[in-house]
Amino acid sequence: MEINSFIKQFEDTIADLPPDSIRPETDFKNLQQWDSLAMLSLLAKLDSEYNVTLTAEELNSCNNVMELYELVESKTQ
């Protein structure tokens, strides 16, 4: 896994997100499209793609997409 493909998956998962709108430093929780359904979509994606289960607390502890990527990566190892 590397950050660019992770970002691509993130963009595909969250509804109504314009392509190429996400950067590693994006604070995804402040995105207009980030709502409870977006969160569930992301949790489902991480479960099916990486077999990683995150709690809402863990997800909320991430300040940006890079930190989320690192958290997911640490759990896949």
Place this chain on the structure above:
Amino acid sequence: MRALIKAISYYLPAGELTNEDINRDFPEWSIEKIADKTGVFSRHIADANVCSSDLGIESAKKLFEEHNINKSEIDFILFCTQSPDYFFPASACIIQDKLGIPTTAGALDFNLGCSGFVYGLGLAKGLIESGEAKNVLLITADTFSKVMHPKDKSVRTIIGDGAASTLISASETGSLGPFIFGTDGKGAEKLILKAGGFRLPKSDETGVDKVDEFGNITNENSMYMNGAEVFNFTLKTVPELVNNLFAKSGLSDEQIDLYIFHQANKYILDLVRKKLKLPEEKFYIFISNCGNTVSSTIPIALWNAIKERKVKAGSRIMVVGFGVGLSWAAGIVNI
């Protein structure tokens, strides 16, 4: 003597809450998005003065009528609800009187939500196969609309009111089970109506609104659902439960005619089905015009599957319930 599901009917109150109505309250969620993510187009809502027991009674009257059931033969009432009329007596006692079921019948309430129907089947089987009852009337009913905060879209988009009546009778043939049950009370606060009982009586404080990070507003007098945690619980527990039931029953996918899971919402059902690699054509969904009716989703779906001839006499169905408690149960049903 074996236990067999003999008849099912259900009742939905006339009032409706459509996606157009929800969109008016929450313009940030389009009508299409609500339908696409939840699978629900409309939910039924009971009038303010109509209680779960009233819905349950209507469903039982339909059962007697549609299936030509003689109510004097009912010797046990199991009423599954999370919204009883009173703390006591049990609503099942009131239902016995209003339905004119003989005073020789046993009657009790049990408090479970989305796992309740499968638990009720297990209890009915126990009563019948031990010889203590011959005709068990299992009524599932809830009116969560009364305890949903009007500004909490996380629950208002998916949950509707409704009731179902299922008659389980002693039979020479047929079979009900095996079942698997499970409980994790550590998750009690993930799905809870906190205030109004003895632990936390209603007060000015419990009525204070709180906003979550997504702008959903609720308070302790209203139901609360931690969406992410319930979601994670479902994705973890339900596949294990289904696989354990395959192992316990000695059955494989080819021997199951239809799967009817608790109709939580279409989104989570699709995910669970994909995770279990169950064939889509055998995975029954019935949610679009009633939403998640808590303990009644499985009997409502089962009755529609029978009416649509997806299943017929002799078919083998896996039923799976999961939710508030946290509580879960799965079983094999022959009809």
